[in-house]
Structure formats: structure tokens, C-alpha cells
Amino acid sequence: MPAVTFDQVTVAVETDDSPEPKVLLDAVDLRLTERRVGVIGANGSGKSTLLRLVNGLVQPTSGTVAVDGDDTVGAVRRVRRNVGFVFTDPLSQLVMPTGREDVELSLRRSVKNGTERRSQAEAALRRLGLLHLADQSIYELSGGERQLMALAAVLAVSPKVLVLDEPSTLLDLRNRELLRRTLAGLDQQIIMSTHDLDLALEMDRVLVIEQGRVAFDGAPAEAVATYRTLCMDGLHTTEPSPR
Amino acid sequence: MRGHGFLLANYVPGNSLIHRTPLALKFLLVFACGLASFIIQDWRISTAVLAVLCGLFLLTGAGLKRLWRAVRPLAAVLLVIGLFQWWQLGAPTAARIVLNILVCVVAASLLTATTPVQKLLDGVVKAASPFKRFGADPERFALTIGIMLRSIPYIAGTFADVRDSARARGLERNPRALILPVFITSVAFARQTGEALAARGLGEAED
Numbered sequence: 001m002p003a004v005t006f007d008q009v010t011v012a013v014e015t016d017d018s019p020e021p022k023v024l025l026d027a028v029d030l031r032l033t034e035r036r037v038g039v040i041g042a043n044g045s046g047k048s049t050l051l052r053l054v055n056g057l058v059q060p061t062s063g064t065v066a067v068d069g070d071d072t073v074g075a076v077r078r079v080r081r082n083v084g085f086v087f088t089d090p091l092s093q094l095v096m097p098t099g100r101e102d103v104e105l106s107l108r109r110s111v112k113n114g115t116e117r118r119s120q121a122e123a124a125l126r127r128l129g130l131l132h133l134a135d136q137s138i139y140e141l142s143g144g145e146r147q148l149m150a151l152a153a154v155l156a157v158s159p160k161v162l163v164l165d166e167p168s169t170l171l172d173l174r175n176r177e178l179l180r181r182t183l184a185g186l187d188q189q190i191i192m193s194t195h196d197l198d199l200a201l202e203m204d205r206v207l208v209i210e211q212g213r214v215a216f217d218g219a220p221a222e223a224v225a226t227y228r229t230l231c232m233d234g235l236h237t238t239e240p241s242p243r
Numbered sequence: 244m245r246g247h248g249f250l251l252a253n254y255v256p257g258n259s260l261i262h263r264t265p266l267a268l269k270f271l272l273v274f275a276c277g278l279a280s281f282i283i284q285d286w287r288i289s290t291a292v293l294a295v296l297c298g299l300f301l302l303t304g305a306g307l308k309r310l311w312r313a314v315r316p317l318a319a320v321l322l323v324i325g326l327f328q329w330w331q332l333g334a335p336t337a338a339r340i341v342l343n344i345l346v347c348v349v350a351a352s353l354l355t356a357t358t359p360v361q362k363l364l365d366g367v368v369k370a371a372s373p374f375k376r377f378g379a380d381p382e383r384f385a386l387t388i389g390i391m392l393r394s395i396p397y398i399a400g401t402f403a404d405v406r407d408s409a410r411a412r413g414l415e416r417n418p419r420a421l422i423l424p425v426f427i428t429s430v431a432f433a434r435q436t437g438e439a440l441a442a443r444g445l446g447e448a449e450d
Contacts, residue, residue, distance in 0.1 A: 055442050085442035092435035095393050097253055101360045114365055
């Protein structure tokens with residue numbers, strides 16, 4: 001498995017509300033080598049920022065992130081070839097009118113021959129059982145089909161690492177299950193943020209992110225328990241006081 | 244989000260004469276129609292050209308429904324343009340202007356309905372390759388066209404959603420309630436698309 005390393009990574013952004021930059025991630029140190037890494041935490045805790053760092057979509061304010069030794073700032077092109085990214089909303093990811101065209105778009109850089117590109121795209125769609133939907137408008141697909149289509153477009157270029165930002169958030173139970181099974185069958189290293197705690201329990205290692213810091217890093221069951229405790233504590237502190 | 248707005252017709256697989264026509268010829272047809280819309284001064288000629296194009300479109304097997312779907316999003320705008328020109332310049336000029344716009348839309352739909360997007364993009368890459376010596380990246384030209392084709396239905400769909408929510412709040416007559424959310428959503432869509440392209444390494448210069 002490739003190693004994804006975070007070395008003292010801090011991400012801070014300027015805001016209009018405060019003269020001080022807002023810290024989204026604070027001095028994160030990690031070395032991720034497991035096949036399936038889950039990232040859980042409350043909304044706004046820094047999960048998406050952490051994931052976006054892996055693909056170079058967000059650059060660290062200080063510290064470094066590397067994928068298999070490639071720095072995500074200095075070698076961003078190579079990093080993006082090796083790291084596929086799946087967004088929460090597939091509609092913002094699928095940029096072509098149909099799934100087939102989107103998968104072919106992924107392959108345009110690497111496969112110049114049109115016939116070869118078409119056959120590789122078909123193979124990628126077939127692998128996820130999507131060939132029958134290849135020529136349908138992406139607007140006519142269900143949420144789950146769209147998410148799988150986005151996944152097929154990313155997998156078509158055979159990335160070593162697959163980063164998924166809450167891929168099941170917009171899906172119903174059936175489509176979640178479909179996605180879960182598909183992900184389980186992949187060879188790539190997977191780093192995935194999720195609010196689906198059942199899915200988190202199936203990971204090899206789970207990080208709990210709380211206010212930009214890694215609050216827990218370890219076995220899934222303990223991570224989920226920690227997250228639940230953090231949530232309950234947060235609920236008590238924000239509870240309205242009785243009149 | 245609804246994606247029911249299509250300014251141009253989506254590709255319809257087939258084996259008609261138009262499907263088999265070389266891409267360069269189809270490009271030329273669209274270019275010629277665009278040029279003709281400036282040159283033609285008689286609404287009767289515009290009508291004849293439009294009729295021929297509609298006939299060709301139907302010959303592809305794409306059907307009347309698809310043709311209507313390609314033109315429908317423009318209907319309201321054409322009506323406004325037509326009425327304004329009628330008031331300003333009279334009926335023959337108004338008819339000519341409206342018909343000439345339709346000629347361009349139907350010609351472009353003829354191209355998109357009979358050419359797979361990837362073939363279209365390959366054609367754009369080929370056409371843009373002479374600009375490579377000036378530092379241009381032909382793949383970026385193609386990507387731009389592809390994104391444009393994808394973005395039109397998205398924004399049209401956004402407009403329909405925003406109109407419905409404005410109606411639900413009793414604000415259907417308030418232009419701000421319609422225009423502002425569409426504008427904000429479109430900007431957000433552009434940002435998300437840019438991010439998605441960056442994540443996939445698309446649109447970057449060749450190594």
C-alpha cells in the first residue's frame with residue numbers, strides 16, 4: 001500500500017470575521033498505510049480539509065503532505081495521477097453529459113487513440129456494472145448510479161489511492177449498500193470520510209477529527225465510541241438552559 | 244437539481260447520412276449557418292433554410308420531440324426579441340431575426356445530435372492543434388466545449404428549481420428572487436467544476 005504522510009500539517013484561512021486566521025487543521029502528524037482508512041467527525045471539524053490535502057486540492061499553510069514520497073505541492077500533477085478523488089455530490093464531479101463520455105474524458109490524457117479509449121471506458125463501466133447506463137444523461141441517473149458513475153470515471157485511470165469525501169451522504173439505504181460493496185471489492189488504498197458509522201466500523205483504521213485536530217486514531221470500534229462521546233459532550237454544552 | 248433544460252440536442256446514436264457525414268462538413272454547416280444569419284436579409288429565405296435544417300434533423304431519427312427540447316428553452320427569449328424588433332423595425336425584420344437565431348440553434352443541434360461528444364472533442368483538438376505552436380493547449384479547447392455543453396442544462400435546471408422555490412414563497416414576480424440565486428448557484432457550480440477538474444488532473448498542461 002502507498003504511504004500517505006502528514007508532517008506537522010496546519011491549514012489556516014483568512015476570514016472577514018476575525019483578524020486572526022481561522023485554523024482548519026492544526027499540526028496534524030499522520031502516516032496512513034492501511035488499506036482502508038476512515039475519517040469521522042462533526043460537520044466543520046476539518047475532515048474535508050484533511051482529505052483535500054491528499055489530492056493537493058488544499059495546500060498546507062505549514063508542514064507537508066506526501067503520497068508515496070511525492071509532495072502534494074511540489075509534485076501535484078504526479079500526486080493527482082495517483083490519487084483519485086470522489087466528491088460528496090457526483091453532479092459537481094461528472095462534467096460530461098453522459099457517463100460514458102465522462103469516463104472517456106478521464107482517459108483523454110493517457111489514451112490518445114479514440115477506439116482504444118472507448119474500449120477502456122467500456123471496461124471501466126463494465127467493472128462496476130454500469131455499462132447499461134453508459135449513454136444515459138447523468139441527470140436521468142439515480143443518486144447511487146451517479147455516485148458509482150463518478151467512481152468509475154475516477155477508477156478508469158487506475159489511481160493507487162482513492163479519496164472519498166462523504167460519498168454516501170446523499171444516498172438512500174440501497175444505494176449506500178451498493179456503494180459499500182463496490183468499495184469493498186477495490187484494490188486501491190481508500191481514505192474516506194463518512195457520517196455512516198456502520199461503514200466506518202468496516203475500516204482498518206479510523207481517525208476522529210475534532211476542531212481541526214486528530215482526537216483519536218486507531219481501531220474502528222474505539223474510534224466510533226470516542227466520536228459518540230465527543231458528540232454527546234458537545235450536545236450537553238450547547239443545550240439551551242431551562243427558563 | 245433538475246437537468247431538463249437542453250439548449251442543444253444530446254447525441255442520438257444512429258446510422259443516418261448526417262451521422263456518417265464527416266465532422267468537418269458538419270462543423271462547416273454550423274459555421275455557414277452562423278454566417279448566413281448575418282447575410283440573409285429576407286425572412287422567406289430564412290424560413291426555407293430553417294425548414295431544410297429541420298428536415299435534416301428529422302432525417303437523423305432524433306425526432307421532433309428532441310428538436311422541440313432543443314429550441315424550447317429559447318422560446319421566451321425569442322418571443323421578447325421578436326416583439327421588440329416588430330415594434331422597432333416591423334414584422335419582416337422581426338421574423339428574419341428570430342428565424343436566423345433558430346437556424347443557428349437547429350444547425351448546432353444537428354451537429355450535437357449526430358456526433359458523440361468525444362468525437363466532437365477530438366475534432367476540436369484537431370482544429371485547434373495549429374495553435375499549439377503559439378503555446379495553446381488543444382485539449383483545453385476541447386474541455387471548454389465539453390464543459391459548456393454540460394453546463395447549459397445545469398444552469399437551465401437551476402433556473403427551473405429557483406423559479407419553483409420562488410413560486411412556493413409567493414415571490415415569482417420578484418426578479419431578484421429569481422436572478423440572484425441562479426447567479427450564486429452558477430458561480431458555485433463553476434467553482435465546484437473547477438475543483439472537480441483539478442482533482443482529476445484535467446485541464447492541466449501536457450507534461
